[in-house]
Amino acid sequence: MAQINENYLKLAAGYLFPEIGRRVNAFAQANPEKRVIRMGIGDVTQPLTPAVIKAFHEGVEEMAHPATFKGYGPELGYAFLRTVIAEKAFASRGAHVSPDDIFISDGSKCDTGNIQEIFGSNSRIAICDPVYPVYADTTVMSGKTGNMMGNGYYDGIIYMPCTAENHFIPELPDEVPDLIFLCYPNNPTGTVATKDELKKWVDYALEHKSVILFDAAYEAFIRDPEIPHSIYEIENAEKVAIEFRSLSKTAGFTGTRLAYTIIPSALMGYDSQGNAIPVKKLWDRRHSTKFNGVSYPVQKAAAAVFSEEGQKETQAVIDYYMENAAIIKKSLTTLGYEVYGGENAPYIWTGTPGGMKSWEFFDLLLTRANVVGTPGSGFGPAGEGYFRFSAFADRENVLEAMERIKTV
Ligand code: MLT
Secondary structure, three states: OOOOOOHHHHOOOOOHHHHHHHHHHHHHHHOOOOOOEEOOOOOOOOOOOHHHHHHHHHHHHHOOOOOOOOOOOOOOOOHHHHHHHHHHHHHHHOOOOOHHHEEEEOOHHHHHHHHHHHOOOOOOEEEEEOOOHHHHHHHHHOOOOOOEOOOOOEOOOEEEEOOOOOOOOOOOOOOOOOEEEEEOOOOOOOOOOOHHHHHHHHHHHHHHOOEEEEEOOOHHHOOOOOOOOOHHHOOOHHHOEEEEEEOOOOOOOOOOOOEEEEOOOOOEEEOOOOOEEEHHHHHHHHHHHHOOOOOHHHHHHHHHHOOHHHHHHHHHHHHHHHHHHHHHHHHHHHOOOOEEEOOOOOEEEEEOHHHOOHHHHHHHHHHHHOEEOEEHHHHOHHHOOEEEEEOOOOHHHHHHHHHHHOOO
16 A cells, blocks of 8 residues: 655645636636736746857757767766856855855755755754745655644744844744755845844854755845845855755746755764764765756856856846836835835735735735735745735736736
């Protein structure tokens, strides 16, 4: 008899974004005459830039000829890509990352979800509330929690509430976690962490031999020059932090798929005898056993993102989305909403009008304005009464959505 992994039965609901998709599709089917504007899931709308497309085509062309054809690539990713990432994404900001510590993958969602596999099954996990649901759901799937309790929290996870009172920056937890998920710029609240803030976490992790799982998928959207893009801009972070980066939002790769994860050689985990073991060795073993790499043309396209032309073009697209963010922020503020984020992140986090429940506001907005956002409670109990708008949309849709919201 095939027994199932019963941890999956503990998951309180379907994954957030398919659930939104299901509700929106049901509405669209019932109201075919309505044009729905989607600002829910953070999915890019602008095409890959010309420099990236050119490199992509060249990569495909190489696959068409015996002399340049490529089969399996190196499991960790091609050296040409890892080298350019180390130089352009890190060294240029004074963060030292060795190309040998970079693992190319097909997504940060997968990497942040899979990373727990190389840590002990009894690891205590700390997550923010609200949070990108992948961290919580994969913790449940891996069997590190009990059931969901009456307060909407899974038994066994250390939750760190992020509220307007603490400016959506979590306090250091009383109970010491082994693994700490942090995401800055933050999804969903759009807040950022200063160097001092990150230093506090690095020092805490050093003191407790914890590991920080730092999701920097939105670093490219930071505009304030004082805000760190990488946790490795903080002294000693290479001893305690894994960083996840993605080209999904940065360069329009949500459908193309390329991300990278940094596990510094200096980062140690501990076996049951207390011996220090390089974490990188374990991820290397996992990656080369369970993953066969990202396709060559995609890696070639990714390298073009870091070329001079690619950087310029990519920045222009990011500016476009950030102008959307500014429009959304200004419109909602003018309408009297309580608004956060949107200045160094592509997400705008807003209080619902009149303290309405998040899903109630979702339904209201969908049915009255035909606009889709993401209910804050889908990111965790502290997200109740909040709502997230994504700036990844076409400009005319953003403008129209803001007009329609006026009538709600
Ligand atoms: C989001 O909307 O939070 C993201 O698009 C989800 C993701 O990157 O997986």
